[in-house]
Amino acid sequence: MNRELKKYLIILIKSLLFWTIAMCLHVFIRYLGVYDEPGIHVNFEYELSLIDNLKYGFLSGMLIGFFLSLVEYVFEKYLAYRIPMWLYFIFETIAYFIVLAFVLIIAFFFFNKENNTNYFTKEYLRLDNKVYWAYLIYALYISIGLSFIRISTEFLGGNTFWKILQGKYQTPKEETRIFMFLDLKSSTTIAEKLGHFKHSKLIKDCFFDLNEILLNFKGEIYQYVGDEAVITWIYTLGIQNNNCTELFFSFRDRLKNRSPYYLKNYGIIPEFKAGIHGGKIITVEVGTIKKEIAYHGDTINTAARIQSKCSEYQQQVIISKELFEALNKDNSYKTIDLGSILLRGKEVQLNLLGLKKYHNKK
Structure with missing residues (x-):
């Protein structure tokens, strides 16, 4: 197997496993406490079962894992040794934000079709929609944390x-x-x-x-x-x-x-x-x-x-x-x-x- 392909496959597998677990965990936590959160309407389709909601966590985790593995591989291959670490970190964070914003919308779109729900609506896409931002900020926070861990491992081995x-x-x-x-x-x-x-x-x-x-x-x-x-x-x-x-x-x-x-x-x-x-x-x-x-x-x-x-x-x-x-x-x-x-x-x-x-x- 080509060495570069093998390297990417390792990154991909790790990314898919991590993000699938991370997003399913987030869905599980929100499912248990969503009715108690201020600003979240009871009619926001949480009458779906826990299993149905975990399906969204699995889908979004797989999509995030796939696309962020591409970002990580491309950045590591073409930018990691060519620009200062602080600039690399800023570019990577911006790329993560853009990818996560679109991936979460795509995940909701497919989830909407699969479960015949109205997650993917104009109302959902409002900037003050707290559920969307909760998922996005959670995923961005985790991705930034992973970046810090990766930087630490590069310095220390x-x-x-x-x-x-x-x-x-x-x-x-x-x-x-x-x-x-x-x-x-x-x-x-x-x-x-x-x-x-x-x-x-x-x-x-x-x-x-x-x-x-x-x-x-x-x-x-x-x-x-x-x-x-x-x-x-x-x-x-x-x-x-x-x-x-x-x-x-x-x-x-x-x-x-x-x-x-x-x-x-x-x-x-x-x-x-x-x-x-x-x-x-x-x-x-x-x-x-x-x-x-x-x-x-x-x-x-x-x-x-x-x-x-x-x-x-x-x-x-x-x-x-x-x-x-x-x-x-x-x-x-x-x-x-x-x-x-x-x-x-x-x-x-x-x-x-x-x-x-x-x-x-x-």
Whole structure:
């Protein structure tokens, strides 16, 4: 399946489920208390059964879910990385308002035909109709709330946001994780050639491409440090389908496929090097003014040291032999035994492998 189509289908399914539940809940609440609300006439067709009213909630939820998923997908694809966040939020809110206003009228129109009611009348379309505005403001309020949540998850990372919300790591916990330190090759030379401003734009573009494929390999961004990205996996997810190594080669191929863009704008095709290692780590929530999930332990330090050996051994990827042995062997990898190496700050030597991947294999 096309990657863009798959991405939209995920957005669509989530949107349909959420809005169907949200609108049915709103209909249920209003059905129970509508006669007690000032300004609502008793003859406003609420002699219909709860099931009939829930049918409207289902219909409006499905329509809202469908159209707002299109808005979200289009905005994310064409505007999210091109305009400031505050302007993006304003445009998105305006788009939500317009879509919701028309979708709710369409939903009432079909509901009117299905149930032979007079919901869709000139009287209903009056600007002082409180029922219409109640539905519209409710849906707009929910959509704005979702936008804030999405912005929060983008700043913190989706998994990090929910982990902090759950308080999962308020107390330090031991986990087994895999870390990849991904660094731009010849960064100093490139910065001198391009200048710092253009160099920063290059790094931004590279990390944009990285994020486009990251979730396909179950990875999480831990940190961006200059021109380096630190990526982590829960151990079982990292070795599943070789996610921790396949991410690097997929990223490499994506940069090559976009070489015309990079050559046109920067005169180079960026290349990255990576060090990968896995093991025990302590995970804890830190900070008050700015919260984040932090990882402490020898594993993350070792992964950083491994990445520092890439230039010395002229390798794109170096992985600890221990971790490589846990991967699924599908004959698409070629390894170069680098021997037992004493990494800086370590007392025990570690077996390292240079890693290559055959282009004709998946």
